[in-house]
Amino acid sequence: MSTPVLERAPAGGADRRRGSSRDRVENALLKVLRPVVIVLLLLAAVFPFYYMVLLSFRSLDSLLQDPGALVVSADELDLSTYLDVLAPVSQGGQGFITFMRNSLVVSLATVALSLLVAVPGAYAVSRLAFFGRRQISALFLAVYFFPSILLAVPLFVFFTQIGLRGSLVGLLVVYVSQVVAVSIYTLRNYFATIPVSLEEAAAIDGASRLQTMRRISLPLAMPAIVSNGLFVFMIAWNEFLFALLFLVERRESWTVSLGLSQLSGSIEVPTTVLMAGSVILTLPIIVLFFASERLLVGGLTAGAEKG
Amino acid sequence: MSQVADGPGVAGPAAQLPAEPEPGGGPRRGGRPRRRSVRSREENRAGLTLIAPTVAIIGVAVVLPILWAISLAFQRVRLINIRGTGFFGDYTLGNFQDVITSPGFGTALLTTVVYSVCGTALAIGIGLVAALALRTPFRGRGLIRASLLLPYVAPVVAATFVWTTMLNPQFGIVNWFGTTVLGWDAPVAFLSDRSLPVSLLGVQVELPIALLTVICFEAWRSFPFAFLFLTARLQAVPDVLDEAARIDGATPTQRFRHILLPQLMPTIAVLSVLRFIWTFNNFDDIYLLTGGGAGTEVVSVRVFDYLTARGDIGAAAAQALMLAVILAVLVTVYLRLFGREEEQA
Numbered sequence: 001m002s003t004p005v006l007e008r009a010p011a012g013g014a015d016r017r018r019g020s021s022r023d024r025v026e027n028a029l030l031k032v033l034r035p036v037v038i039v040l041l042l043l044a045a046v047f048p049f050y051y052m053v054l055l056s057f058r059s060l061d062s063l064l065q066d067p068g069a070l071v072v073s074a075d076e077l078d079l080s081t082y083l084d085v086l087a088p089v090s091q092g093g094q095g096f097i098t099f100m101r102n103s104l105v106v107s108l109a110t111v112a113l114s115l116l117v118a119v120p121g122a123y124a125v126s127r128l129a130f131f132g133r134r135q136i137s138a139l140f141l142a143v144y145f146f147p148s149i150l151l152a153v154p155l156f157v158f159f160t161q162i163g164l165r166g167s168l169v170g171l172l173v174v175y176v177s178q179v180v181a182v183s184i185y186t187l188r189n190y191f192a193t194i195p196v197s198l199e200e201a202a203a204i205d206g207a208s209r210l211q212t213m214r215r216i217s218l219p220l221a222m223p224a225i226v227s228n229g230l231f232v233f234m235i236a237w238n239e240f241l242f243a244l245l246f247l248v249e250r251r252e253s254w255t256v257s258l259g260l261s262q263l264s265g266s267i268e269v270p271t272t273v274l275m276a277g278s279v280i281l282t283l284p285i286i287v288l289f290f291a292s293e294r295l296l297v298g299g300l301t302a303g304a305e306k307g
Numbered sequence: 308m309s310q311v312a313d314g315p316g317v318a319g320p321a322a323q324l325p326a327e328p329e330p331g332g333g334p335r336r337g338g339r340p341r342r343r344s345v346r347s348r349e350e351n352r353a354g355l356t357l358i359a360p361t362v363a364i365i366g367v368a369v370v371l372p373i374l375w376a377i378s379l380a381f382q383r384v385r386l387i388n389i390r391g392t393g394f395f396g397d398y399t400l401g402n403f404q405d406v407i408t409s410p411g412f413g414t415a416l417l418t419t420v421v422y423s424v425c426g427t428a429l430a431i432g433i434g435l436v437a438a439l440a441l442r443t444p445f446r447g448r449g450l451i452r453a454s455l456l457l458p459y460v461a462p463v464v465a466a467t468f469v470w471t472t473m474l475n476p477q478f479g480i481v482n483w484f485g486t487t488v489l490g491w492d493a494p495v496a497f498l499s500d501r502s503l504p505v506s507l508l509g510v511q512v513e514l515p516i517a518l519l520t521v522i523c524f525e526a527w528r529s530f531p532f533a534f535l536f537l538t539a540r541l542q543a544v545p546d547v548l549d550e551a552a553r554i555d556g557a558t559p560t561q562r563f564r565h566i567l568l569p570q571l572m573p574t575i576a577v578l579s580v581l582r583f584i585w586t587f588n589n590f591d592d593i594y595l596l597t598g599g600g601a602g603t604e605v606v607s608v609r610v611f612d613y614l615t616a617r618g619d620i621g622a623a624a625a626q627a628l629m630l631a632v633i634l635a636v637l638v639t640v641y642l643r644l645f646g647r648e649e650e651q652a
Binding site: 034038044045048049051052067116118120121123124125131139147152155157161173174176178184209240241245257261264275281 | 347350351353354355357358360361364369372373379384389390433437440453454455456457458461463468470471472475480482487531558559584587588590591595610611620627628631634
């Protein structure tokens with residue numbers, strides 16, 4: 001092995017020279033690596049969704065013939081998958097239009113109900129000194145980290161006993177109870193950033209507590225409330241376990257998530273048709289996400305999804 | 308909490324005014340006892356009224372069910388005799404005995420731990436790389452950042468379905484790529500093969516391929532979460548530190564090791580706890596990808612199986628309870644160890 005040239009130089013100079021050459025090598029390496037890493041990550045994150053859309057426009061035959069195709073040619077383009085997946089069962093389709101209605105109803109109701117409950121609750125926890133405030137906050141945090149499968153057992157038994165399985169109302173109650181703790185946690189943090197002095201000023205001007213809340217605190221907290229609402233909508237729309245436990249026996253009350261998972265187990269429905277179903281399930285979330293990304297990213301970090 | 312918000316308020320001096328006329332009232336708090344007590348009583352009432360709906364919902368739909376789950380774990384309950392089941396019954400430890408001695412439980416627990424540890428580590432590692440790679444601004448960075456979050460926000464059912472299709476041995480794109488481009492001998496059944504013999508440098512190794520695949524899925528799905536947190540933390544690292552180290556001749560890796568990493572460590576620690584808890588409890592991903600087959604059965608999938616397929620509610624409750632207790636113990640141990648480390652540092 002030949003001795004590197006650098007080591008023959010005087011000690012002090014060699015140290016500095018070696019340091020700077022290592023620096024140069026690392027910088028050059030990073031300059032190449034950085035874009036490569038970014039492209040790879042982007043590919044990993046986005047490609048599955050591209051593949052989803054791609055397959056949803058192809059027929060099963062063409063997929064089996066050429067599994068590696070990455071673009072769909074115009075003569076191959078097949079929109080019947082969407083018609084098939086959306087059409088009601090009575091017309092030979094898969095009935096996703098009903099699933100979408102169910103998902104939409106449950107998600108919107110969860111948003112409305114959980115905000116109705118969580119906004120006053122978050123205000124109380126962040127602003128008012130009341131008996132047991134700290135214990136309640138701790139309880140909410142505990143709920144947040146609880147294994148949902150443990151909760152699933154008694155709820156399954158209870159809904160079976162009272163015959164509420166298959167009802168969207170039961171699911172709604174469970175969803176609200178699952179998200180309300182997260183909502184309070186995020187909203188509380190936001191309320192804490194609103195200066196108390198604004199409310200005190202209103203109080204001095206003679207506003208009652210309710211008026212202060214409605215006229216001062218709520219409008220100021222609107223960005224957080226909206227982002228929280230979007231966040232809750234996403235959780236409810238994406239939820240799977242409780243939908244599976246409570247609704248599986250009644251096809252007419254399936255949500256989109258449940259419908260897709262149930263149908264993907266059967267061999268009768270072609271994969272490409274179900275891909276169209278996947279697009280239908282994913283698209284609202286992605287549109288919502290990109291439309292409100294700025295708002296949402298704050299919400300995601302402040303109170304992340306349970307799952 | 309709310310004290311944080313006590314900024315330089317306009318109303319600050321005004322609020323203190325009533326205290327002044329009282330001469331020698333001692334500390335300011337004691338200076339206006341009547342006013343305070345009326346105000347605090349009103350505040351107490353308002354607070355309790357506003358929080359009541361939340362407490363009611365959580366009490367009815369979370370706390371009561373959990374108490375009931377604990378009680379069910381100590382009763383011999385099956386789906387058939389569910390009608391008469393309540394809070395009280397013949398309490399017994401039989402469920403726990405059955406569960407612990409049943410063959411699959413130990414394996415499922417081990418799988419859960421391996422899955423959570425590897426999934427968490429991989430997700431945080433990739434998230435860290437992503438956050439560092441996207442640290443310096445460039446055109447289109449915002450869009451790339453947002454796109455990297457897609458795996459995290461997308462519905463789990465759609466994500467698992469795309470993955471199962473991509474990994475399909477007959478028409479999946481991964482196996483197509485492997486057999487035609489990479490020259491694999493045969494397609495790999497990523498989600499239904501328990502082990503795959505692979506020769507690494509001439510040595511035959513049995514890879515637990517299905518488990519590795521679900522771990523990769525978990526990393527893919529949750530790295531954006533780590534990426535998001537670490538990006539936020541990186542933005543708060545003062546530039547002067549990095550600058551000073553650069554002037555002193557520190558190379559990029561040295562700056563990462565000695566400047567950035569210590570700054571990121573608390574965030575990484577919090578992320579580890581959060582991701583570990585969620586991965587440990589995770590049911591959806593594995594149930595949807597493999598159904599718990601091919602050596603991927605985690606405890607939560609096993610609970611579901613006991614609950615629905617076997618109808619053995621007592622055993623399901625006992626296992627879910629053990630899952631929760633083991634998780635609590637692990638997290639406590641971790642926090643103890645980590646807390647001590649912080650003290651030493």
